Amino acid sequence: MDLFYVIRSIGDRAGAVVVKRARFGVLLDDDAPPAGQVNLARNSASADCPGLRPTYSGKVSIQAYEDYHDHGLETSSALSQTSITGSARDELKAFHTSYKTAAGCRETDSKSGANGFYIARNNRSQFSFDTKVVDIGMPEPAFDIATRWASKVASLVVSPVGASEGARLRERSVELLPYQTQNGFACVAFSLDGRLPKQMLRVNDLEGQWVQGISREVRLGPGSKGRLRQP
Structure with missing residues (x-):
């Protein structure tokens, strides 16, 4: 299924769209990625920012993904897990990129927010599969842990979605799609190869939360009756 996310803005701007896909239900033999992992992909990066990063494709454990995006951790046992290509934190850093803004x-x-100071509802939180983290942001204590005592207490952090919706999510994948509007318009194309009606799709315009001041996550999944809705 080919889908499009349309950005309309007053004046031109750059940004990035986050496409989160998953499936609700029991484990299946052909799950991709296998249980306990998150697929990551990025098709491009901004040429206007230093340190241009190549396209990226890889995966990390769900725990490492949640440590980084739900709790704001920089160090944990899951993030330190190594593979042939490096640690999970290295993978996440290679996955993320930068984009040009007016500032x-x-x-x-x-x-950080537009003023350069920490803000709970930040870019990183928008990658979470927990809708509370997306809508409200990271808990303040998690940021304190991330900056001071992460390596000592990370094992005590419990995922906010571990006992609810997140426990049922299978085949998680996240795609990062940078964009640049022209004449105040951009159309971001992506695909959904799902197992409806058990498919979950969430789309975030990262820069939209700063220029619009509202949540930009569009959600499709159980309870939406097959229709896109924007909170």
Whole structure:
């Protein structure tokens, strides 16, 4: 299924769209990625920001993904897990990128607001599969842990979705699609190869939350009756 996310803005701007896919239900033999992992993909990066990063495709454990995006951790046992290509944190850093804004370049995994100071509802939180983290942001204690005691207490952090919706999510994948509007318009194309009606799709315009001041996550899944809805 080919889908499109349309951005309309007053004046031109750059940004990035986050496409989160998953499936509700029991484990299946042909799950991709296998249980406990998240697929990551990025098709491009901004040429207007330093440190141009190549396209990316890889995967990390769900725990590493949640440590980084739900709790804002920089160090944990899951993030330190290594493979042939490096640690899970290295993979996540390679996945994320930067994009040009009126105030300069902004990282897609930034935990700061437009003024440069920490804000709970930040870019990184928008990658979470927990709708509470997306809508409200990271808990303040998690940020304190991330900056001071992450390596000592990360094992005590419990995922906010571990006992609810997140426990039923299978085949998680996240795609990062940078964009640049022209004449105030951009159309971001992506596909959905799902197992409806058990498919979950969520789309976020990262920069939209700063220029519009509202949540930009569009959600499709159980309870939406097959229709896109925007909170």
